[in-house]
Amino acid sequence: MSVSESRSKKAHPGNEADTGPPTGLRAVLRYDLPASFVVFLVAVPLSLGIAAASGAPLIAGLIAAVVGGVLGGLLSGAPLQVAGPAAGLTVIVAGLVAQFGWAATAAITVGAGLLQILLGLTRVGRLALSLSPAVVHGMLAGIGVTIAVGQLHVMLGGSNQGSVLENLAGLPAQILGLHPGALLVGAITIAVMMLWPKLPKVNVVPAPLVAVGLGTAVAAGFQLDLVRVALPSDIINEVVLPQLPSGPVLAIVGGVLTVALVASVESLLSAVAVDKLHDGPRANLDKELVAQGAANMVSGALGGLPVTGVIVRSSTNVAAGAKTRWSTVLHGVWMLLAVLLLAGVLRQIPMAALAAVLVVIGVKLVSVAHMKQLWRHREMVVYAATLLGVIAFGLVEGVLVGLAVALVRAFYRLTHSTVDVQRVDGRWWVTVRGSLVFLGAGRLVRELRAIPLRESVVLELHVDFMDHGVFEVINDWRVGYERTGGKVRVDEVLDSWYHRAIGGRPARRKSIRSTVPPRWFAPWSHWQLAEPADVQLPAQAAEDDHLIAGVRAFDQHAADLVRPFLSELAEHGQKPKQLFITCSDSRVLPNMFTSSGPGDQFSLRNVGNLVPAHGVDASVGAAVEYAVDVLAVQEIVVCGHSDCGAMKAVLAQSVGEGSALYDWLRYAEPSLLRLAATAGEDAELPANERLCLANIAQQLENLRSYPNVAAAVAAGKVKLVGMYFDIAAAKAFLVDPDRRALRDITV
Helix, strand or coil: CCHHHHHHCCCCCCCCCCCCCCCCHHHHHHHHHHHHHHHHHHHHHHHHHHHHHHCCCHHHHHHHHHHHHHHHHHHCCCCCCCEECCHHHHHHHHHHHHHHCHHHHHHHHHHHHHHHHHHHHCCCHHHHHHCCHHHHHHHHHHHHHHHHHHHHHHHCCCCCCCCHHHHHHHHHHHHHCCCHHHHHHHHHHHHHHHHHHHCCCHHHCCHHHHHHHHHHHHHHHCCCCCCECCCCCCHHHHCCCCCCCCCCHHHHHHHHHHHHHHHHHHHHHHHHHHHCCCCCCCCCHHHHHHHHHHHHHHHHHCCCCCCEECHHHHHHHHHCCCCCCHHHHHHHHHHHHHHHHCHHHHCCCEHHHHHHHHHHHHHHHCCHHHHHHHHHCCCHHHHHHHHHHHHHHCHHHHHHHHHHHHHHHHHHHHHCEEEEEEEECCEEEEEEEEEECHHHCHHHHHHHHCCCCCCEEEEEEEEEEECHHHHHHHHHHHHHHHHCCCEEEEEECCCCHHHHHHCCCCCCCCCCCCCCCCHHHCCHHHHCCCCCCCCCCCHHHCCCHHHHHHHHHHHHHHHHHHHHHHHHHHHHCCCCCEEEEEECCCCCCHHHHCCCCCCCEEEEEECCCCCCCCCCCHHHHHHHHHHHHHCCCCEEEEEEECCCHHHHHHHHCCCCCCCHHHHHHHHHHHHHHHHHHCCCCCCCCCHHHHHHHHHHHHHHHHHCCCHHHHHHHHCCCCEEEEEEEECCCCEEEEEECCCCEEEECCC
16 A cells, blocks of 8 residues: 555545635725725726727716616626726727717617627636637727827827828828917826826826826826816706617627627726736626626626726726725726716816827837737738738728738648758658648658668657648558558657557547656657667667667657756856755656756756765765755755565565675664654554655754754754655655654655
8 A cells, every 4th residue: 555545545624714804894994995996096097088989978888887887897707897988899889870970879779788798698708718819908909099190199289080091191280380389288187197107106196087187187287278078067958869770680689799799809908907907806708708798798788888898997997906896896986986076177188198198008008018028929911911901991891910920820830840850870851840731741751751771760759649640641651651661660759649649549620638758757668769779879788778868859749848947057067955865776766756947957867766864975974065055055855665675675674694785784873773662643554654654854953963064053054954756656745753754745
């Protein structure tokens, strides 16, 4: 019975439940109330600016903010996400308003909300997240450019001309005829938006609020003749209720689908992003989509803009200390009170200030960080295609362009593989990487047919998929080549697609992965096939064929990955954290079960992981002194293992006198005496395993006999650790040397 088996029979206490964020009225007053004011101050200028940029009544933005806050917050599956009108929908809404009018656009918003609810209830809404990130970020960047260029006209005292291309074409004339007052207010607003977050103490006040407030103060102080926020005097009676749109059915359905899809993607992406900002409950994406749909239905029914989860407000909410959904709800309440009680103040805001805020927001949607990330993953082509498509043709068309490019690239990757052919030591090596499907097999066939006849060939496959057509191509070539007197070995590194097909099991993309482990986890005998009888390795290494093959595999597959770490260690020297003392047993691989790499451990291996007392054995003593005095390790680990041959020999007294092994194992006699003299919590284990645990405790005690180790332990500079590795279970345990007890590290 192994240690793991014996321990599995014992009950383990469960982990304590996560208490989650603080709740109750006191927590709401302490955390959520202050955060709600901060979010409210951010939301006011953004809601007005987005409504203006969308071509909707300004009150529509405030309605959406109220509904998104109160209803969206109450129903939300992402408690700390804040919903409201979003810049990402500006271009879509503006297009719908131009085509159908505002009342019909509100009705389309209701339809989009209903569709979102259905998507959430059927739990397919999260499929929106399967869109390529390159397409999503390209879409947002295109929207950002559209907003920035359009609002630049407003900031200069003009009006949005429509499309990006029209705005760009009209920009020179707008610059020549700019309004000095509007430019002054806009420039001040942009400067504050850019500089305010960098100020260390005052940046707790939201930058948009300060920017718009200062712009409004400048306009009032200099009595500038500027276009200002046009809120109606009787707000309630001026609300435009939805009307059924008239026009082509396909255009109406397309509008509903577009609003629903983009709003869903933006909300879900925002919810996922917000989850990374806090340690509270994780978002329920399906519930969140239902909440967003309900908010859109109500917002549209009241004449408001479409609602989405907004990352700007949500991140502000988290940063301000919010702990529950009540921060979102309260911010909606403050928005409602502002609409009812502060309409006169809002009417003083210059449109140039709101436009300047949107210019900054639009520019920020073109994220350099996202571009760098996509460049590293070679997805920049998809991003650029989507961005340019949105700018040139419109949002829906641009997204379709991006999706088309993404599909073409995916198809190329699926059908593309790299083939490298080299002649090494009298043998042909053909290395294939990628996915192998019949459409992309042409080059592989050409390379295989170009190999001279009657040679020894190793076909090394690093593939994640192989269809039956490619299998037949490879197998037919192999059979034909061997008939001519050649020798072929098919060596699969990542998975066994070829050999499964040989065995009659079809290759399926969704089949369970092969049980073939990576080479660095498997013994040579597992992945090195026998050489053909007539294949000769270099004479000086004829008996070391496994070693040669292993070194070659390292050079081909792993050297490039580890070389940067080794180069740095070679330049700066080693600074290991541990001295790891363990047995010479070939089944015990410390770097594998500790997941350590180059430079992490200073290793000492001997038969039985023995540490003779100070002054007895110079070899072990030299390693211990070097590790502590020169390398300044922080831990010394003594690791025993199950089924230890040394411990069995000590118990059985089976090694005869006069041998080096006998002399060495005499250092384990104190461990045998310790086992007999003390009791531990290991009574259910076989005798050799109990001796192994006693031996670990004894070697830890022997380490304290070294003066430098004892001094370092007393000073808190070095910690002594006992460890036990269960070979059969592939599981490591910590050892309590006093009680000879094992502690499961993984629980």
